[in-house]
Amino acid sequence: MTDQNKHPFEQFRAEREAGNAKALDTDSLLIKRFFGLDKTAYGEGKLDSKTKELLGLVASMVLRCNDCIDYHLEQAVKQGWNKAEIDEAMGVAMLVGGSIVIPHLRHAKTSLEFLFNEQAQQ
Secondary structure, three states: OOHHHOOHHHHHHHHHHHHHHHHHOOOOHHHHHHHHHHHHHOOOOOOOHHHHHHHHHHHHHHHOOHHHHHHHHHHHHHHOOOHHHHHHHHHHHHHHHOHHHHHHHHHHHHHHHHHHHHHHHO
């Protein structure tokens, strides 16, 4: 599939991977440690990593970051959350963030549809 034929979510994955590689191509210990801290934060702890992905999703929606929303949606689906559970978490984001979150909810629902369709094909 050429880049022009890629689904927007597949394009997001490719751009994120390439961008992360560029960001980590540095001697900056601060940048490398920050990326490591992110990985540690979403790992197993007193809260399981599955729960942390929903927390990340809600925070990302309230902060209105579509890239972050897509990342956490993908991780949430991989961790086994179903559509109803993810919808409930996104409802919390709407309550906390207000109507300004609606465009990001639309984006999230489109991404989620892609992820569940992709999962069904595997």
